[in-house]
Amino acid sequence: MLRFLVLISLVCLISSEPEEECLTFTKLNFHNAVVGTDLKVRLLLYTRENATCAKALESPFPESFNLTRKTTFIIHGFRPTGSPPVWLPELVEGLLRMEDMNVLVVDWNRGATHIIYSTAFRHTRQVAKILAETIDQMLANGASLDNIYMIGVSLGAHIAGFVGQMYDGKIGRITGLDPAGPLFNGKPPNERLDHTDAQFVDVIHSDTDFFGFKETLGNIDFYPNGGLDQPGCPQTILGGFDYFKCDHQRSVFLYLSSLEEGCDITAYPCESYSDYLNGKCISCGDGQPGPCPHLGYHADQWKNYSLLKDPPVTKAFFDTADEKPFCIYHYFVDIMTWNKNTRKGYITIKLTDQAGNTTESKISHEPATFQKYQQVSLLARFAQDVDQVKGISLVFSTGPVIWSKYKLRIIWLKLRPITRPEKPQMCRYDIVLTENKETAFQPILC
Numbered sequence: 220m221l222r223f224l225v226l227i228s229l230v231c232l233i234s235s236e237p238e239e240e241c242l243t244f245t246k247l248n249f250h251n252a253v254v255g256t257d258l259k260v261r262l263l264l265y266t267r268e269n270a271t272c273a274k275a276l277e278s279p280f281p282e283s284f285n286l287t288r289k290t291t292f293i294i295h296g297f298r299p300t301g302s303p304p305v306w307l308p309e310l311v312e313g314l315l316r317m318e319d320m321n322v323l324v325v326d327w328n329r330g331a332t333h334i335i336y337s338t339a340f341r342h343t344r345q346v347a348k349i350l351a352e353t354i355d356q357m358l359a360n361g362a363s364l365d366n367i368y369m370i371g372v373s374l375g376a377h378i379a380g381f382v383g384q385m386y387d388g389k390i391g392r393i394t395g396l397d398p399a400g401p402l403f404n405g406k407p408p409n410e411r412l413d414h415t416d417a418q419f420v421d422v423i424h425s426d427t428d429f430f431g432f433k434e435t436l437g438n439i440d441f442y443p444n445g446g447l448d449q450p451g452c453p454q455t456i457l458g459g460f461d462y463f464k465c466d467h468q469r470s471v472f473l474y475l476s477s478l479e480e481g482c483d484i485t486a487y488p489c490e491s492y493s494d495y496l497n498g499k500c501i502s503c504g505d506g507q508p509g510p511c512p513h514l515g516y517h518a519d520q521w522k523n524y525s526l527l528k529d530p531p532v533t534k535a536f537f538d539t540a541d542e543k544p545f546c547i548y549h550y551f552v553d554i555m556t557w558n559k560n561t562r563k564g565y566i567t568i569k570l571t572d573q574a575g576n577t578t579e580s581k582i583s584h585e586p587a588t589f590q591k592y593q594q595v596s597l598l599a600r601f602a603q604d605v606d607q608v609k610g611i612s613l614v615f616s617t618g619p620v621i622w623s624k625y626k627l628r629i630i631w632l633k634l635r636p637i638t639r640p641e642k643p644q645m646c647r648y649d650i651v652l653t654e655n656k657e658t659a660f661q662p663i664l665c
């Protein structure tokens with residue numbers, strides 16, 4: 220009996236398929252970064268059929284590489300510690316969930332891993348040339364440039380730009396996630412990513428004062444929270460390594476949230492962040508009503524609007540929450556007052572739903588000026604939304620004082636949902652606010 224069992228196991232062992240090997244991203248360490256690495260580029264192919272187990276993309280191409288599908292390249296940046304990017308698996312998985320496509324992870328960890336940034340920088344043109352060789356082969360096998368999408372992070376964004384340039388800007392789309400600033404700031408368009416490098420170029424700037432590029436680079440440039448620093452990121456060196464990379468990396472996490480359901484980040488075309496904060500840019504479409512651009516994967520839905528402009532360049536601003544999923548909800552608060560004297564100050568607003576859930580607005584606008592019979596529109600931004608507004612409470616303040624010296628007499632107030640315009644507008648008439656005292660009331664449908 221025992222012999223029989225051994226025989227059966229042996230037969231099974233011989234007839235079973237050899238286990239498929241998955242290709243993984245090159246793992247290096249800080250020692251490699253100190254010694255430095257020579258450039259080596261590997262392409263890891265993921266499809267819905269092998270969403271978690273990459274195949275090497277080598278010539279001749281494997282059968283699973285279906286060139287009638289879209290192909291998305293993911294190109295990372297400088298790797299000062301040699302570790303694989305933490306966001307990589309989530310990005311691959313999210314893209315494959317959105318669309319039946321080929322995802323090609325461009326692993327140039329050997330070449331990007333170095334403690335000296337300028338060494339990694341010097342490899343960028345070479346990486347672009349190697350990618351162009353692959354794209355040439357793809358084209359020879361029936362692929363179309365329209366179907367090529369490149370997502371480049373930091374240095375990777377400029378690599379995508381170099382590739383796009385080689386095809387005269389005919390590749391479908393490039394997304395730059397906080398494109399690298401050092402050694403690129405101030406450079407002419409042919410030495411960096413720019414809006415002529417693809418049919419559509421969208422860019423997220425999340426660390427313009429440190430690792431990121433300062434000026435606009437794409438057809439649409441998104442500046443979350445103004446683009447310099449991100450909420451929830453360490454403000455001091457006590458935050459450790461995160462202090463250096465958190466703002467920069469936020470661009471990737473914002474993009475990732477666009478691959479999730481339930482929280483579309485809306486951005487507002489505007490000349491400056493302060494104009495956005497002061498509520499000057501909430502209607503999209505440059506005079507004509509149009510949709511507002513959405514950050515991330517669906518940014519290309521705004522392509523035709525951005526290309527109407529001359530030059531085809533738009534800056535878009537928005538605030539985010541300090542953690543996943545980052546989206547916030549915008550409302551306009553229109554107020555008409557009838558005080559005899561002009562009042563300057565701030566309004567804080569709280570919304571309550573039937574169940575008693577409350578959300579409070581973030582206010583960082585300049586003090587508003589309330590003049591008799593003149594409408595003031597304030598932009599209120601909430602980290603959470605409530606489904607049905609049952610209660611509103613307002614506080615009027617004139618500055619860092621605690622007294623209740625002034626009153627603000629409101630003839631009417633209107634709450635207009637901007638992020639979710641399908642929600643009803645709520646109104647209230649005849650309210651008197653006493654400085655620094657909370658006034659709560661029930662609104663009615665307008």
Ligand SMILES: [Ca+2]
Nearest residue numbers: 408409411413
């Ligand atoms: Ca360029």
Ligand SMILES: [Ca+2]
Nearest residue numbers: 426447448466
């Ligand atoms: Ca910063």
